[in-house]
Amino acid sequence: MKRGIASMSLAVLVLLGGTACGVSAGDGNLSDDWAMMTDAAVRVPEAGKCYTVSSRGRDAYTPSWFRPVSCTERHTAETFHVGQLPDTVGVQPGIGERDYWAAHDACETQSKTFLGGDWYAARLYLTVFVPTTQQWEAGARWYACQLMETESVVDSIAVPRTASLRGALTGAAAVGYGCTTVVGLTEKSWKDMTSVDCAQPHDAEFAGAFKIPGTTAPTGDQRKTTLEECWNVVARYLGGTVDGMRMGYIPWGMDPTDWKRGDRWVRCFAWSSEKKTRGSAKGLGDRTPPS
Structure with missing residues (x-):
C-alpha cells in the first residue's frame, strides 16, 4: 500500500526567542574595548x-x-x-x-x-x-x-562537537540521515525524525532529495504536486516502480525560515507505513520491506 504524508502541520515550531547573555564585569581598561569594537567592524x-x-x-x-x-x-x-x-x-x-x-x-x-x-x-x-x-x-x-x-532531521538543536566536520560525509557518515524513526506520527502529520542504525527497528530511510527551482515557494495544490516528486525519488532509491513499490514516502522541506535563507531542498524518506523494518531498503525493488 503506497502512502505519502505531504502535510507537516505539527512539525515545526519556529522559536523567536533568544538565549540569555551574561555581561562580564570588565577589566576597567576602556582602550582595549574600543579596539575590539573597531576590530569587529x-x-x-x-x-x-x-x-x-x-x-x-x-x-x-x-x-x-x-x-x-x-x-x-x-x-x-x-x-x-x-x-x-x-x-x-x-x-x-x-x-x-x-x-x-x-x-x-x-x-x-x-x-x-x-x-x-x-x-x-x-x-x-x-x-x-x-x-x-x-x-x-x-x-x-x-x-x-x-x-x-543537529540532533534530528527537523529540529535544528545543535550537537556540541570536539572535531571538525571536514570529510564528515565520506564513507559511512555518522551524520548522514540514513535510517530514521518517525516521531509524533499521525495519519496526516509528524513531528520529527531521529537517526538510528539501520540494523535496528525503524520506519523510514533517507532516499534522496530534489531542489525546487525559482525563488517562490510553492503553495496550495502546487505544493502538494511538488512534494509528490518524492514518489520518483523513492522509486529510484528502491530500484522499483512507483506503481509497484511497497513503501510510501515522507517529505521534509520548504520550512518558511529555511526557504528565506536559501534552502530550497526537499528531502524524501522511504516510509514503511505498515510496520517497523530492519536493514536498508536500498535496492528493495517492489518487494515488501523485511521485518
Whole structure:
C-alpha cells in the first residue's frame, strides 16, 4: 500500500526567542574595548574556525568572529568557507534577497568539497552570514559559510562537537540521515525524525532529495504536486516502480525560515507505513520491506 504524508502541520515550531547573555564585569581598561569594537567592524571571519553559538541552528545568531575556539575544543558551529561578494552587490544583502541566496548557493557548492557529500542529506544546518550594517559601512564585503551538526532531521538543536566536520560525509557518515524513526506520527502529520542504525527497528530511510527551482515557494495544490516528486525519488532509491513499490514516502522541506535563507531542498524518506523494518531498503525493488 503506497502512502505519502505531504502535510507537516505539527512539525515545526519556529522559536523567536533568544538565549540569555551574561555581561562580564570588565577589566576597567576602556582602550582595549574600543579596539575590539573597531576590530569587529572590519574583521573578516576566517575559514577553519569554530564557535560556540546558539544551541539552535535556525536561530542563526551571528558568532563573535573575534572569539573563535579550536575545532578540537567543544563548539557548536564551524566556519568552513569565507568568500567575497561580487562588486555588483552595492547594497547590504538581506535574508531572502537575491544576493543573499547567491551567497547561500556559493556556500552550498563549497560545502560538498568540505564535507565530501551533500549537506542536505545529513543532520546539518547550513547558515550564511554577511556583514552587519556597521561592518558594511566600514567596507566589509565578505560572506561566511557556517555548518552545525543537529540532533534530528527537523529540529535544528545543535550537537556540541570536539572535531571538525571536514570529510564528515565520506564513507559511512555518522551524520548522514540514513535510517530514521518517525516521531509524533499521525495519519496526516509528524513531528520529527531521529537517526538510528539501520540494523535496528525503524520506519523510514533517507532516499534522496530534489531542489525546487525559482525563488517562490510553492503553495496550495502546487505544493502538494511538488512534494509528490518524492514518489520518483523513492522509486529510484528502491530500484522499483512507483506503481509497484511497497513503501510510501515522507517529505521534509520548504520550512518558511529555511526557504528565506536559501534552502530550497526537499528531502524524501522511504516510509514503511505498515510496520517497523530492519536493514536498508536500498535496492528493495517492489518487494515488501523485511521485518
